[in-house]
Amino acid sequence: MFSIGIGPSSSHTVGPMRAALAFAEGLDLDRVHSVTVDLHGSLGATGRGHGSDRAVVLGLLGERPEDVDPDAVEGHLDEIRRTGELHLLGRRAVRFDLDADVRLVARSLPAHPNGMVFTARDAHGAVVAERTSYSVGGGFVKDHPLEPDAPVAGPGPGLPWGFRTGAELLEHCRATGLGVADLVRRNEESIRPAADVDAGLLRVFAAMRACVDHGLVTDGVLPGGLGVRRRAPGLHRQLLAEEGRSGSDVLHAMDWVSLFALAVNEENAAGGRVVTAPTNGAAGIVPAVLHFYRRFVPGADDAGTVRFLLAAGGVGIVLKETGSISGAEVGCQGEVGSASAMAAAGLTEVLGGTPEQVENAAEIAVEHHLGLTCDPVGGLVQIPCIERNAVGATTAIHAARTAMRGDGRHVVSLDTAIATMRQTGAHMRSEYKETSLGGLALTVVGVNVPEC
Incomplete structure (x- = not known):
């Protein structure tokens, strides 16, 4: 993923x-x-x-x-x-x-x-x-040939605990007594040595961190003709200046989350190197929440980072197998919604959540992105995509916090939310699925929109 x-x-x-x-x-x-x-x-x-x-x-x-x-x-x-x-x-x-x-x-x-x-x-x-x-x-x-409703890449043959649905994932966790990250690790270790699993995921995090770091210090205007200025460097300077006197601001940490997401997606919009998580248009959400964990959660370390990415990846498999991560297929609910669910699952895992709470957090994030359209202004991954990642990242944190306050029992399952996503996407007009023919792509006025 x-x-x-x-x-x-x-x-x-x-x-x-x-x-x-x-x-x-x-x-x-x-x-x-x-x-x-x-x-x-x-x-x-x-x-x-x-x-x-x-x-x-x-x-x-x-x-x-x-x-x-x-x-x-x-x-x-x-x-x-x-x-x-x-x-x-x-x-x-x-x-x-x-x-x-x-x-x-x-x-x-x-x-x-x-x-x-x-x-x-x-x-x-x-x-x-x-x-x-x-x-x-x-x-x-x-x-080609690819049938319209054919499933894409599955979890693979011969995995000890292969799964396609949230229900199967939970069933395996209950049968083994393993958490989501541990179960996904068992599958990964059936393919490659444990050391390679850790090293590979830490390389992913290093690439995420490099992307954030570059985005925090790179000023300028994004390419494409919309005249969108990079905001992450200025916001970064503001937050650094406030360090040590931000104790009265209860939402200070959330400003950092938004900053991390903006930094990644401004890099993405500029054609820079990013980690697909699970897409580029939604690439800022998982890194932003992971950076939140590393900066603000006591005891955060590399082992926790690996667990975060394993749990996020496990939920990503379910989303890709039974839903969609394609904005052109189901709208932005499949991109930002999926990324938010993955981030929520990863954060819940490292906060000590049970498999049921991890699944609940992912479901909350998916459910509250249902119907989200993909309507990039000018065909560029800038408006509303960059800010949308910041909002998706904070939603993931709220979803994780809500799930952690419960016991994992909830009415709407992750599988139901994902099925609803696919149904909603099927009924969504093509204008709202990454064609730039509807939504903000048409209604935004007063900007120089380039020809697509």
């Missing part, structure tokens, strides 16, 4: 980059003279603002989301513009026009709103390879 990539979107940037790379790696390079990419549906509607056009080019060049240098991207694109050529996987030069050979198509493909068609042709114009891929959320990619 946690992968390292670049902004501004996991489904629109990370997924397309991976899909393009997979296409290029499957080519007989000696036969290819030209390549075209058609971005369909939501990718077509907001592809420019979300960097989908740039992402597929980077993937064709052989770049990977976890390794690409964000500062080198413009140089790659300038070279292609200058020469009219793209070096597939860094080796085979083919004819390529950045504007003409990446085409934005409003029509969605039948299987998923985030569809891509890659086509390679020889010197005579004959098709030598074609591949249809779908970016299904969180940077995950599936290839």
